[in-house]
Amino acid sequence: RTLTQSEVNYANIEREALAIAWACQRLEEFIVGKPITIETDHKPLLQLLQTTQLTDLTPRLQRLRLRLLRYSYRLQYTPGKHLVTADCLSRDPMPCDTTKDELSEEVNAYVQAIFEHIPTTDSNINKIHQAQTDDELIQSVMKYTVEGWEIPITNMNLRDYFNIREELSVVNGLLMRGQRIVVPASLRSEMLHRIHMGHLGVTKCRYRARGSLWWPKMSVDIEEFCKQCQKCQETRINPKEPLLPSTLPERPWHTLHLDLYKFSGKWFLVITDIYSRYFEIASLSNLTSGEVIKKCKSAFSRFGIPVIVRSDGGGQFQTTESSEFQRFARDYGFTHIKSSPYFPQANRAAEAAVKIAKTILKKNENDDPYLALLAYRNTLIPELGRSPSQLLMGRQLRDTVPTHPDLLLGHKDEEFVARDRQRRLRGKRGYDERHRTKTLSDLHEGDKVWITDLRKQGIVTGRCNEPRSYWVLPTGSQSPLRRNRANLIPEYVSPRLQPMLTTNNSRIPLTLPVAHNQPHNHESMEPTDTELLSGLPSGDATTSLEHALPDTRQREANSHQAVDSPRSAFSGATDSPKTNHPSNGQQVVTSPRRTRSGRLIKTPARLDL
Known part of the structure; x- marks a missing residue:
């Protein structure tokens, strides 16, 4: 048949769909109740008329597909040059006798079926119906939907509805967008609580809502509601932050990392040099600061006094002005830096050395462990091209393996620094890509946070000397604690949803004890097992970098000054x-x-x- 005056204005894909729908209706007596195959030379129709959701189609394609719902058909693509019969008949079409309202019955039946199968109870439907009746904006939209829209729109509140006017309909006095109910403003807070029931994430809450509900900016409201949920903030895990790039110390035995570990019922102290990856192991008779200091003095007497000593902040390494280890640091003229509690990654170099030391002691429990340590110190690190003894002392150590005397002579190597810098940069890129790191926002004094390890709320009272480290005052406590940014989740309160939502979430009291501002330093992320001791028996580890150090003369001048402690930052200790x-x-x-x-x-x- 020929096209009507309005059908001539159809898009090409709509005309192809119209031909299929009209042909099925024309031959209805022969194909109803039987599986049929429809050949078409318009390939996009295979997906649009078979697999695409009805709600995702344009209104005109929806109507054409509705006409095909009663037939059991399968579309098949056939190039136009092979459809000779259809091409021949199209050259002598019959006059069109299609009526304008022949689809009204099918459309009404489809809309009624949608309304009857909405997944909700009659009481909820009545509640939404009453709320829509009381909402002036919804009533205006319903009026325009039935009688037609005014152009241009003078009421800006109607713009969101005007943009989707072709999808809106009024069914049994209820305003709907396709198969979804339009929720009035008075019920949106209640619907947000129902959608977030079970404390699902933002994406899943959106999927859940899009199946049956709609209102303007619903996705934004769901996202902010989930971020504001107190339970979700308490249980959320921060993503990995990008690795802080650091530089190699300017000389051997410049920066040391200390850590304690227990093996076979005995406690040991590990002293690791960042530059050379050389570490010392010392057995401890007790866990007092005096015993640790004695072992440190023994190592310092052999290799010299370092400029910086880092530890994990254990009880033996207290940094209060009156502590024994702090007095030891002042007397020997080095700077003691503690890493954040519950954040071992900041002291990763010592943790890597502990893993290697445990492996050596375990494998040589019945042999001489000192020869095993000597073998490690003389073993080449493939990525660096040097052994720990060469990097620390500038020469190989004589061991049980026959060695040419020339290898025992010290020499200076300038190539090592450049190779190490490239390796650290590669390690940072690998770490950031592997962990999909994301830079966390900075916290400020007075910010309310959730402390993940204590499972308590708290308030930020200042920033520590080290990077990504803050002083936090837990709720109900008078003593501030130091925590890394990875252990702190800031509280989020949506300014847009706050007036509409009425929640009973407890809030942190705003009254705080007076605390002095903390100085600002930077705490670096330390190299991992693979970076420090690659080529030796160690587990998989990520790569990290040493933090850049200030000028040498400035460090020497500062090394004779007492280090700011967390106690002194808040009171005179x-x-x-x-x-x-x-x-x-x-x-x-x-x-x-x-x-x-x-x-x-x-x-x-x-x-x-």
Whole structure:
């Protein structure tokens, strides 16, 4: 047949679909109830009329596909040059006798079926119907949907509905967008709580809502509601941050990492040199600071006093002004830096050395472990082209393996620094890609956060000297704690949803004890097992870099100064008990207390104004 005046304006793909629909209706008596194959030379129709969701089609294609729902058909693509019969008949078409409203019955039946199969109860339908009736904006949209839209739109609140006007319909007094119910503003808060029931993520909540509900900017509201959920903030895990690039120390035995470990019922101290990957193992008779200091002095007497010593902040390495290890640092003139608690990656060099040391001791439990250590120190690191002894002492050590005397002579190698820099950059790129790192936002003083290891709320009171490290005051505590950014999740409150939502989430009290500002330094991420001791028996590890160091003369000048401690940042620390001055004039003496980790906490004396 020929095309009507309106069908002439159809797009080409719509005309091809119209031909299939009209042919099926024309031959209805012969094909109803039987599987049929329809050949077409328009390949896009194979997906549009078979697999594509009906709601994803344009309104005109929806109507054409509705006409085909009663037939059991399968589309097959055939090039036009092989459809000779259809091409021949198209050259002498019959006059068109199609009526304008022949689809009204099918469309009404389809819409009624959608309404009857909405996944909700009658009480919810009645509740939404009543809310739509009370909503003036929804009533205006329903009026325009039935009577036609005014162009241009004068009410800006109607613009979101005008853009989807072809998808809107009124079924039994209920405004719908396709198969989804339009939710009025008064019920959106309740719907958000229902959608987020089970505390699913943003993406899954969106999938859940898009199946049956719609309102303007629904996706944005769902995302902000999920971010604001208190439970989700408490259980969320921060993504890995990009690795902080660091540089190699300027000379051997410049930066050391210390750590303790237990093996076969005995405790050992590991001292690792970052530059050479050379480490010393010392057996400890007890776990006091004095025993650790004695072993450090023994190592320093052989290789010299370092400029920087890093530790994990254990009880033996307290940095308060009155602590024994801090006095040792002042007397010997080196800077002691602690890593953040519950963040071993910052002291990764020592952790890698501990793994190697345990492997050596375990494999040589019945042999001489000192020869095993000598073999490790003389073994070439493939990525660096040098052994730890060559990097530290500039020469190979004589061991049980016959060695040419020339190899025992020291020599200076300039190539090592350039090769190490390239290897560290490759390691950073691999780490960032492997962990899909993401830079976390900076925290500021007064920010409310969730402390993941303590499972408590807290408030940021300042920034530490090291990078990505903050002082945090937990709820109900008077003593601030130091935590890395990876252990802190900031609280998110949506300014847009706050007026509409009524939640009973507990909030952190805004009243804080006075705390002095903390200095700002940088804490670097340390090299991993593979970077430090590659080529030796060690487990898989990620690569990390040493943090860039300041000018040598500045470091030497600063090395004779006391290091700022977390205690001194908040109060003047002394060995005597502290005295508080309440408003009534009486002095209250508070004794120091010791935490579960062994740290000595002294309450600061505050000035009562």
